[in-house]
Amino acid sequence: MVQPLDRIAALEQRLGGFGQCNEIRRVIRPYLLSFFACFQLFQGIPVILVGDFNSDAATNGTAYLMITGGGFADIWSNEPPTNPGLTWPLSGEIPNTIMTPTERLDLVFTRGRITLTDADIVGEDPVLDLTPSGFRPSDHAGVVGSVVLQP
Numbered sequence: 001m002v003q004p005l006d007r008i009a010a011l012e013q014r015l016g017g018f019g020q021c022n023e024i025r026r027v028i029r030p031y032l033l034s035f036f037a038c039f040q041l042f043q044g045i046p047v048i049l050v051g052d053f054n055s056d057a058a059t060n061g062t063a064y065l066m067i068t069g070g071g072f073a074d075i076w077s078n079e080p081p082t083n084p085g086l087t088w089p090l091s092g093e094i095p096n097t098i099m100t101p102t103e104r105l106d107l108v109f110t111r112g113r114i115t116l117t118d119a120d121i122v123g124e125d126p127v128l129d130l131t132p133s134g135f136r137p138s139d140h141a142g143v144v145g146s147v148v149l150q151p
Helices: 004-014 022-041 062-069
Strands: 047-052 106-111 114-122 142-149
Touching (some): 106 114, 106 142
Antiparallel strands (some): 047 106, 114 142
């Protein structure tokens, strides 16, 4: 069985390092390795990992590949291909500039005995999801998932 740390090393080698933003990734790498090492110790425990990973899942960004290579499943992978799950950007530098998302940065991953029952993007409607002052509440849409923990 290939361990998550082995997958990270193989990915890093295949990409020729961490590519763009090498300094940031160099600093983050030890934390990611520690993160996956902790999960290796607790193999039987279900894990839900949620965040703005700033790594486009639609184009297999580096962090996305590291996380999925570490044994985590992307909940959006169960959605039909007609729904790409794009979450960023919803607005420009000027908050009332409404934009159409082009990247899938906000992600939910699971590992272990977890079954996904539903996933959805929220906050992306350019009319219904505006604040009373006409702004988006965030420059990112949210991802909501319903899961069942298995015994």
